[in-house]
């Protein structure tokens with residue numbers, strides 16, 4: 264399967280390429296399987312992409328939107344990945360409300376929220392417990408520390424292999440996150456990475472040998488397509504081992 268690194272001159276070109284790729288993957292999924300399941304990332308990088316997608320002419324009734332990670336805050340909180348996506352994208356396009364599947368953040372125990380999202384994903388895909396569904400597209404970001412989704416360095420979430428969704432942790436705060444096995448099952452995984460602050464982590468991730476416990480994005484090894492889309496600031500001096 265394709266594993267590629269694509270470097271664009273600036274953030275605008277990066278976003279435009281990500282837009283074209285997402286639209287193409289959505290159209291292919293709908294043509295081939297009559298629906299497209301997408302898991303989104305949070306953070307600042309994808310925001311212009313989400314604004315562009317809000318204006319796209321897409322088969323919205325065939326698209327299911329999920330999130331690959333979420334901060335454990337209500338949707339109205341400024342840190343909510345769902346809240347951000349809703350404001351920038353979903354409120355401005357004709358997607359049916361039933362197609363939008365935010366991670367729950369209303370349980371007293373975040374473990375219950377993770378278990379509930381796990382259950383919901385299996386039910387939506389019509390699968391039995393123990394199965395791993397294949398999302399058509401998983402969009403990922405990466406933090407300066409090499410985390411992706413809410414798989415943070417040296418945290419317990421990195422070793423969870425028996426669930427689809429688990430509890431991650433950032434500075435003592437819980438987050439809900441897809442696990443490696445769920446991400447790795449996707450048909451297409453697209454990293455979107457911008458800015459010079461990402462250079463060090465990218466250098467470690469693409470080094471011939473290294474440690475996914477310290478740089479969790481290195482642990483993403485999907486069986487499907489894997490595309491790393493970087494702008495020139497992020498990809499500067501990156502040596503890619505073949």
Ligand SMILES: O=C1O[C@H](COP(=O)(O)O)[C@@H](O)[C@H](O)[C@H]1O
Nearest residue numbers: 304305306307308404405406412
């Ligand atoms: O904490 C998070 O950050 C990463 C990267 O964010 P960015 O602001 O550097 O784009 C993001 O992928 C993740 O979903 C989010 O929860």
